[in-house]
Amino acid sequence: MPELPEAEVVRRGLARWATDAVAAELEVLDPRSLRRSPGGADALRERLRGARLAEPARRGKFLWLALAEGDDAVVVHLGMSGQILVDEPGAADQRHLRLRLPVTAADGSARELRFVDQRIFGGWWLDALRPDDAAGGERIPTTAAHIALDPLHPLFDPAAVHARLARRRSTLKRALLDQSLVSGIGNIYADEALWGARLHPERPTERMRRADTLRLMAAVQDVMRRALEVGGTSFDALYVNVDGRSGYFARSLAAYGRTGQPCRRCAAEGVDSRIVRVPFMNRASHLCPRCQPRPRRRRAAAADA
């Protein structure tokens, strides 16, 4: 499940082949991967043909390839199961190959940028770039204008996140997954960061103290940096990098997917506490009930009246 670290691994891998490459004729094997692209396959194919690509950029889980001439970009979102693979022409088609973009790389070699996506939650779309004043004027696609700075962005401001978080009337994990508050976090890194900060996913946001938020944001940054160092988190055959290599962070997960296994932090204290899986929005959260205790019921507000 690609989140920020996996998207960044893809961006870096793609940079070598896409930066300054010249696109040829886009082949659309499944138009559903272009659902969000205005004008569909024809418009995107037309705009890409012969276009020179700039270095791939990213915010949160959104990736984009700016076109060197003009203010257009091809936005790429990996969704649940998307991969960008760089192959040599003639390499066997992958089972869920949806898009193929032949390019001439900067070194003159022929390559194909391939979009493989089993579940088709991801896609490519053509979009216009606009300056974002809140991010030092860097250009961002209009369809990502509402996406907040991610925890690895140089201008990311944890104190500003706290101010917005504490104003919400929601619960902590819901807020963490809201890409307009902090971007790049999905179910895996949400559970890992909450574990790292010893916070319960159902903690009311209005009860977050400044120190709680700062500790949580530090935990998010820490887990994302560690995941990035080892190529992200891969499960089964859902590869991460553009050459099909898996990341190794799955073995370092502390909470996600560890139902019934010992909490490592509690074990280090000599206590046997097991990770539990609790329902969350038709999905699941993973946490240690001992070091991430459920928040106490809010006291009746009688004194306020």
Next chain:
DNA sequence: AGTTCCTCCTGGTTGC
């Protein structure tokens, strides 16, 4: 207006 929740998808796994 802020927050919650349904829907889009496929294929591997589980259950009867």
Next chain:
DNA sequence: TGCAACCAGGAGGAAC
């Protein structure tokens, strides 16, 4: 064994 139900979840937008 076969088939159906279930599960994974990012993000837009409908619903409340």
